[in-house]
Amino acid sequence: MSVLQEIKAGIVPVVDLIYPPRCPLCGDGMAAQDGLCASCWSELVIPGEPCCASCQRPFDSEHIESGAICAPCLADPPRHAGIAAATLYNDASRKLVLAFKHGGRIALAAMLARLIAARVPQRHEPWMIIPVPLHRWRLWRRGFNQSALLAGELAKRIDGDLAVDALVRTRHTPLLGGLGKKQRKQALAGAIALSGAGRVRVAGRDILLVDDVLTSGSTSDACVSVLHQAGARSVTIACFSRVLDEAIAPRGPRINETPGAEAPGVT
Numbered sequence: 001m002s003v004l005q006e007i008k009a010g011i012v013p014v015v016d017l018i019y020p021p022r023c024p025l026c027g028d029g030m031a032a033q034d035g036l037c038a039s040c041w042s043e044l045v046i047p048g049e050p051c052c053a054s055c056q057r058p059f060d061s062e063h064i065e066s067g068a069i070c071a072p073c074l075a076d077p078p079r080h081a082g083i084a085a086a087t088l089y090n091d092a093s094r095k096l097v098l099a100f101k102h103g104g105r106i107a108l109a110a111m112l113a114r115l116i117a118a119r120v121p122q123r124h125e126p127w128m129i130i131p132v133p134l135h136r137w138r139l140w141r142r143g144f145n146q147s148a149l150l151a152g153e154l155a156k157r158i159d160g161d162l163a164v165d166a167l168v169r170t171r172h173t174p175l176l177g178g179l180g181k182k183q184r185k186q187a188l189a190g191a192i193a194l195s196g197a198g199r200v201r202v203a204g205r206d207i208l209l210v211d212d213v214l215t216s217g218s219t220s221d222a223c224v225s226v227l228h229q230a231g232a233r234s235v236t237i238a239c240f241s242r243v244l245d246e247a248i249a250p251r252g253p254r255i256n257e258t259p260g261a262e263a264p265g266v267t
Contacts (some may be wrong), residue, residue, distance in 0.1 A: 025095055026109060036113060043092035046140055047119070048084055049243070056083045057244065078217075080224050081206075081234040085214065085242035086115035093241040097213055101146045101177075109146075112240045120158055120208065122146030127160040127199065127208040127236075132223055133192065135169040150240065151210040160208060166198030167223055179189035186219040192222045194230050214239040 022029055023037040035041070050059045052070035055078055059068070072103045087093045099105040100112065120127070131147035139145055148164050155162040173191045190243065209220060209225050214237060 021154050024099055024105060032197060035116065040092060043090070045088040045090050045093070046186070047088055052100070054078060054082070055080075056085065056159055058088075076256060079221070079235070080209075081236045082121070083214065083242065084121065084208075084238040085121040085234060086112070086119055086239070087241045089213065089241045089243040095260075097241060101142075101212060104143075106144060106149055106226040109149040109153045113150050113157060116210075116240055117157040120154075123206070125206065127158060128166075129155045129158075129160040129162050129208045130166045130203040130223075131164060132209065132211040132226070133167045133169045135172045137172050144221060146212045147210050148259060150212060154208070154210060154238065161201075161205075163201055164196060165195050166191055166202060167226065168195050168198075180196065184216060188218060192219075192226050194223070194226060194254075199230060202227055204233055207232045207235040209235055209237050211237070211239045214242045216243075 023040055025036055025040040025043075028037045028039075036044075047056060049057050050062065050064040050066075050068070051057060052059070052073055053067045054069050054073040057070045057072070059070070096112065100108040129151050131151040134142070134145045134147075149166060150163060152250060154160065154246060169191055170193050171191050173188060209227070211220060211221055214220060220237050224237075227235050
């Protein structure tokens with residue numbers, strides 16, 4: 001055990017005494033500060049097999065041949081190399097994202113990243129891990145980039161090369177909720193670019209693009225295009241929760257419709 005681990009092991013009982021561990025979703029007491037209670041764990045929906053070989057969209061039938069492609073990917077083949085989503089967006093995942101993103105519960109980043117890491121394809125070469133960027137004004141208002149926090153925690157778990165500043169938002173974009181596909185594309189045109197450091201590091205690498213919630217895919221598509229133009233070998237999208245209304249729909253409002261919360265827009 002390292003010195004840091006020994007210090008952490010000595011501090012944990014004190015922290016637990018002052019702040020008894022509680023489930024971040026329901027508030028029930030727990031044995032440790034990490035994770036959810038058994039009841040809330042069961043409410044998360046983890047994507048499984050069978051799924052689309054291109055985007056990992058779950059199929060609603062078990063009688064699907066390996067390598068099958070879903071209808072949306074056949075109609076409009078994606079430029080990304082796959083989607084590694086920890087959960088499907090429902091009431092439980094929505095509450096976690098709201099607590100993390102708008103409730104200031106940044107300590108949840110470690111748990112959310114651990115769930116994402118379990119879905120990321122293993123490889124011999126290290127991933128280059130890049131978060132979806134925030135514009136500086138939104139970063140100033142929120143105080144942190146939730147995608148960057150997830151990317152940092154994810155890099156620890158899969159031993160990836162973190163490039164937190166590789167992508168930048170060159171201008172503030174409007175919230176995309178309610179806009180059509182063409183309007184979203186226009187709103188994002190030229191809004192995402194590579195930084196000077198990113199331009200040097202991206203070429204020839206397999207990229208893991210990290211976001212908290214994948215909704216329409218407009219923002220991630222813009223990021224993928226920029227990374228491919230810079231010579232990235234492949235770009236896989238990793239997120240905590242993926243919105244698939246045809247698979248499962250939360251009972252409450254969408255995350256960007258929550259009264260009193262800063263709307264995150266559609267990614």
